[in-house]
Amino acid sequence: MKDLFRKREFNLFIFILFIIFGVSWRTPSFLYINNFVDILNDTAILSMVAIGQLMIIVTGGIDLSVGSSLALSGMSAALLNQYHPGIPIFMIILISIAIGLLLGSVNGLLVSQAKIPPIITTLGTMSIYRGLVFVLCGGTWVSAHEMTEVFRMFPRKSFLGISSLVYVSILIVILFLIFLNLTRTGREIYGVGGNKVASQYVGINLKKIQYIVFTLCGGITGLAGFLWVARYAAAQSETAIGFELQTIAACVIGGVSITGGSGTIIGVVLGAFFMGIVYNALTMINVSPFWQMAIQGFIIIFAIIINTVMDKRNQQLMLRKRSFNE
Amino acid sequence: MNKENSVLDLKKIRKISLLNIIWQWEIILLFIFIIVIIINSNLSPYFLDYTNLMNTTFNFIEKAIIALPMIFVIICGDIDISVASIIALSSVFMGMASQAGVNTLGLVAIGLFSGTTAGFLNGFIITKFGIPAIAVTLGSMSLFRGIAYVILGDKAFTKYPASFAFFGQEYIGNTMIPFELVLFFILAIIFGTILHKTTFGRKVFAIGNNSTAAHFSGIPVNRIRLIIFAVTGLCSGLASILLTSRIGSTRPNIAYGWELEIITTVVLGGVAITGGKGNIFGVIISIFIIGFLIMNIVVGLLLILAIMLPELLKRLKPKNSFGNVKK
């Protein structure tokens, strides 16, 4: 139980509770179940993609192309649906995942085989993928009436009051919880980020791991692309512009070390949820739209500082405890 | 270990040949630059027109001026993604001052001061709490631009003194050389000298290579990083003056998305994103390459291909019989 308090995730959890309490004191309707369901809906896609981003950051990389590849796979899914309405929905989902995997593996190959630093690779593919969206759609949009009913309604289908969008993201969370915590490859991801030399000594294939994380992140992004386009019933060339920074922010708030080696899925999901709550709360308590950005920025910095300070304090506690043992 | 080092030296000596000189990073960039010029002049026969060439520089010199301190930031192993937001913030403060009747000189002072303060704040949080720069500037990126939105809302500042237009719109005498361009070259010489000819520059490289070792060698690591972030803020403030003067108005969404372009420029210029390596000439060439292109799919491909070249060459090389040397 004492260990719980020492976890970064726990700090964040307390911080979230604190915000929920503060906001609901001003606006009781914030606490309605419906509102939380909405927040879940809003953060579902972000948490999914942030998990992909997490894996890459844990290996010491970064992916700036998630926004663009999300747009590209989403646009492909929408166009496919528009021109071939007969294709069943699960095929479209599979195809958008496949496109995402492909885009991710391009990143992965460039990083692992051509040894280009991840930030440069993805900075480049960010422009390339975004450019391909323009090429693909020729500047036009795919709008609601051009999509089939099944396509548009997929993320909204709900069971027990919770939409399939949320179920999909929960599924992703569980899958990757298992992957990262209960498989060798998953743990090797942490190894690579923690110490490249050491991971070589224990026989971890660095290139393989780098390739895997970028490809998996691409796959998640591809799925997210379909969900995004279906949810907003619009595929545009500007879809998800700037989304990469949101996913990175979710990771950073969630306590992922930006230099690699540590970070948990629970932390990232909490980080995404935190961002969703802040956004939702700012709207709920009628903060002027002009204030929202500044407050978000302030809260991000504040959360990061608190996180860092608490973590340092905890480590010092551990050290002190150790010296007593000796 | 000694042996390996001496081996590397031998390799370096062997490297000096004409082809290897051609394959220097800066030469490759220069080559790309010439290709860009030729393609552009094919697309438009007027491209090489002296006046046009000079006028085109208006569009990227502000970014270039921020790229200069960004070289230091990245060599240090840090990154600053809040620079574009600092531009917006400084511009808003200048707008407020101008509205209150402050003269041109005062506006310049305010622009520089607010930029420096913002940069200093970044540096302070980064060094004081030991948080990675990308995390802090990710937050301050929203914060600074957010403050600009708070102050300005959906309005714009449009009233600037007539003499303020000098910085971003005027030329030196009647040479058709923009003031901005001259200012950039002066700054480039200053920053280049500091980076390559002073102990401060060497310390920056030392920090980027191994900050712990640098610390133990008596280099005040955090103070230097703090200075660099403050200078980056200062240059962002300067860029803000130029941009505000050039477009003669301020909106909170000014310079939106510039940070990635600036970082791309610096990285294409051969500065290692992992820190510790880079030089100013490469970045200057890269500024002009990207400047004469417009950020798009071409730049993306260019970036990846250019960075890939050295590795590609290594790949082409047949594996020697001694096997692979792993580090």
Next chain:
Amino acid sequence: MKKQKFILTIVLIAIFILSVVSFVGAKENVRIAMLVKNLGNAFFEACRDGGLEAAEELGGIELIYQGPTTPTAEGQIEIIDSLIAQKVDAIVISANDVDALVPICKRAMNSGITVISFDSGIAPEGRILHLAPSSSEFIGRSQVKMLANLIDYKGEIAILSASSQATNQNTWIEWMKEELKEPAYKDMSLVAVVYGDDLSDKSYREAMGLFKSYPNLRGIISPTTVGIAATGKALEDAGKSGKIELTGLGLPSEMKQYIKNGTCRQMSLWNPIDLGYSSTYIAYKLVQGEFQGKEGEVMKVGRMGEIKIGPDNEAVMGEPYIFEKDNIDKFAEIY
């Protein structure tokens, strides 16, 4: 190693020479650049189609369609600079910023380029004339009237705009507020103006936020094509169709879904094809010296008939068209 480097060097030199050889000669046509807020925006794609129509009708026009990938003034300035370098004959621009583009447009005019703005204007000193699709006052006021009819002049209303920096939206909103001061609207109150930045996800979430923050909301005006479609989707998802009325400015092709199912019973828009057609037409005639661009001048613009240049050199095309269930199918085919 050496050999490979040599080969690569040769390849690069070959590219070099090829790029020199592939010189393309200049054309004799009148070159008109249509510079829009951003690429990939269906509204402007329709404007381009109109421009192409005019080019075909008049002949001897080369239409260059350009825009930044994100709607920023800096991006447009950069493009104008390259257009000046290309020595185009005219620039027809829908501006992202009313003031920021003035200095560069002045420079363009000084180098002999005819600059007019359409859709979203530049301040008078930065262009010869501005072609407004409809008078700002009329648009603002008619939006409020339309919504008032839908909600029987009663209840709370909100506005979901594009970015807080969008010139034309801001002007319309000013006029909407002006109209709401009339006694007829005493039972209606404007509770919020929010901004979706012309991004579907942000607009969608802002709309959702409105439903929650204002449980008694009766109507939303969204004077932007992205915003209105996203709001339509949000209304549908939240099950608020029919409870909250939606109106605004939207593209029929985008809004067909929501007009058909009653989420948005009425909305309006001018014809972007006509807008693109007229602005290209006028730009051409200005270049040829057949129009003067003076205040009070009446221009004969092809199939559009006569357009008069009003005060501030602003020309107004006409009234926006109102779309409903009955006519949406027809127009969704066109734009």
Next chain:
Amino acid sequence: MNNCIIKMKGIKKYFYGVKALDGVDFKVRTGEVQALIGENGAGKSTLVKILTGVYQPTAGSIILNDKPVQFPSPQVSQKAGISAIHQEATMFPDLSVMENIFMGHHIRNKSNGLLSWKEMKNKTQILLDKLELDIHPDTKVKNLSIAQRHMVEIAKALSLDAKVVIMDEPTSALTLKEVEYLYKIIRKLKSEGKAIIFISHKFEEVFEIADYFTVLRDGKYIGEGKIADITVDKIVQMVIGRSLEQMYPKLEAEQGDIILKVENFTKIGVFKNISFDLHKGEILGFFGLVGAGRSEVMQTIFVWLGTVGRKPLRR
């Protein structure tokens, strides 16, 4: 000699044409401690890296249990039962002790192929108990002392069921007490039939713990033998090629004036009331256990001197 588990014969290793190892022979026996002795740069680490599969030899053969083998990668070497405790930090600071032990060979559930943390935790606890270490398996390695980290590495070697454990200068960062403890563990491993390669350039250590020795100099094989059959002087001569007196001629030094005087130097929470004088021409030794604050004092003085009159910067 039938307990000889590894034989390396005529090992050569060139880096870019320069010889790092030139025909080295090396034998390791089960249940014995084999010392590998030589100056810095003599080729000890290179030899170890070849044995652990990090480097490939240019020429020569490795014979494991009378069968010639090749170690193209660290995993193969590991599978063959060779485990190394490297001189450099080869740990994952942000991961737990347990995970550091099992990284690369996590235990999986037989039924579903997923990792079994429970089993790993049990095993870790058993290993730590065996090494008489009082560390919680979930502690992050970054919170451990250097000595503890070494022990975790040994635990890792044990978890791999290594037959050969290589220790590359394990004592260099340890206090006397910790070294004693390490010897205890080594003897225990020896009694369990493990072969241990002990790399060092400290002769007293070698005589204390090793049974056999092999000497390298400038990448060349110089000789080998039983520790019991040799004297310190002889080994020294083999290692440096000269006698000890030639190597370290005794010189009288003049003790001069005080050039640094430190009084009641305190850094809250780290050390307090440190006082000493440093004279010209003097070598001043600092003695204490790891964690006693020796390095901290020096680092602080260093930074302090660099910024006289100001508050030293903390990292």
